[in-house]
Amino acid sequence: MGNIVLRNVHKAFGATTIIPKIDLDIADGEFVVFVGPSGCGKSTLLRLIAGLEDTTGGTILIDGRDVTAEAPAKRKLAMVFQSYALYPHMTVAKNIAFPLKMAGETPEAIDRKVKDAARVLNLTNYLERRPGQLSGGQRQRVAIGRAIVRQPSAFLFDEPLSNLDAALRGTMRLEISELHNQLKTTMVYVTHDQVEAMTMADKIVVLNAGNIEQVGSPLELYRSPRNLFVAGFIGSPRMNLLEGAPAARYGAKTVGIRPEHIGVSTTAGEWKATVSVAEHLGADTFLHVNADGVGALTVRAGGEVGLGHGATVYLTPDLSKLHKFGDDGKALQ
Template sequence: MANLELKNVHKSYGAVEVLKDINLSIRDGEFVVFVGPSGCGKSTLLRMIAGLEDITSGELRIDGALSNKLTPKQRNIAMVFQSYALYPQMTVAENMGFSLSLEKTPKAEISRKVMAAAEALKLEPLLERKPGQLSGGQRQRVAIGRAIVRSPRLFLLDEPLSNLDAALRSETRVEISELHQRLATTMIYVTHDQVEAMTMADRIVVLNGGRIEQVGSPMELYNNPASEFVASFIGSPKMNLISGGAARAFGAETVGIRPEHMIINVDDPTWQAKVTLVERLGHNTIVYARVPEIGLFTVSLDGQHDFDLGATVGLAPRVDRIHRFDAAGAPIGR
């Protein structure tokens, strides 16, 4: 396990600055998720922590020791990528133990570590199979097992579930969370999927344009976003954002209202809207309704509800749950 600290870290490729003034402390045993849109720098930051990318300026400290110049092996870091990168001619057990065999680890110790990792990942029945005989989810578990056997101080996972279908993503997400609880090891996980971030993280680091926008627990970010960007990025369905005259009526340049904080079919509505789509999901209902000259609103309702397409409905926000932002995207009234 390890503490990690980044101080004033920058990354440039020539004149192109990719990461700017990154300051972040990650505690021993913490599960931290880097999230943000494509191109925000989250994978580059992970690779800098791993030692696969040089740091242009600033400090990377692992357990207090300056580690900028250390190789990945010297940092004792294990990384799981989007690609499984398994050797097709090797069995599951051989793939998991390969890095240890390269280090001339005794066979008995390799076998013990492989069996322990296989037990943690429910891979025992598959140890003699080859990758071509496995599902995508099983292959990803083998890749994670290959990292576990090295007993690293830090686990780094770069979008490891992106190749899986929705059902397997959900299942493997749970398995990784359970694994973290059992191992109590520091894990840093990169994803563009904010649902993964919200369900797995102790803390989330939101990146945008090479900078950290906010760091906090999932609910801190959800309830108290530090910027309009964080407010719009965190949450599913996405927050409703309105600007112009409609926002200025609430004393802001931009107003955000989460779909579950919208009220529909009220007696004294703020806006009249026309229903354009209804998603009936069983446990809840998502209604999309368009307000003339303002735009499309999303309303999330618990349970099952029926609305006719094209019907006119009255909408109103819960005034106590409105988020207000100024022209620079900073929150008003926090």
């Protein structure tokens, strides 16, 4: 079981509030991602759950048990950090086995659990190597293996992929998602990368200045952002947000339209625009344009669109996908 419940949890350092009072429910077996910009409080919130930070107030329940005042070791959670924190003089097998040895398990049980974890993580052929002989992705898998053998109620990941290059991050995203599907264990994952959040999560918690802006599935946040912050944060490239005359025309303070919801033509459309930069990425082309009477926009077009700097295009927004926001920044129904 790995049900985690937060009630009125808050954290302050002196007179500075980092996490205002928040409530959150994480169901057993969910993959939940905390996402937000640097300094939004996502890592602090994870550390409160782990017990690495004391709460200023509120209650944390794990499987119905109040753990607010309990030490981290008693919460039955396993944390994987941004730094691998491996012992360089130990083999992979000994690194994975270390928490079991500290818990006093028998050599037979340790050997079995280490081999099981290694098989799940494709590390069987590397058990006798040392961390210095492994790639970054392999070292991260060893760190995850060390967490797996503890058979925790939930895994807590604190930006585990930020030290890896872009290609390896993509591979590790898939591996962690597949691991979750195999283990069916609750995972709480912190990242500033909304692409990681969108591709991995069952449920995303969007944080801003310690506040929970919105909780929902990736598609819920993409289709129905609750406010301007979520609208601008979720989605890559980010949503186009327009004020002034273009917004007033649709009865809103601000309107938003995603790059993929704007049609592109070289002959006719609602907005005439000039291409300033074209990013050709293979499957997609992202056009950064200046539209007459509208301003700067990013538009997603086909990968083989032969447009470049200075080209004239005509744009037509899909009005069924238009997002409207009021003076308070909240979505209008």
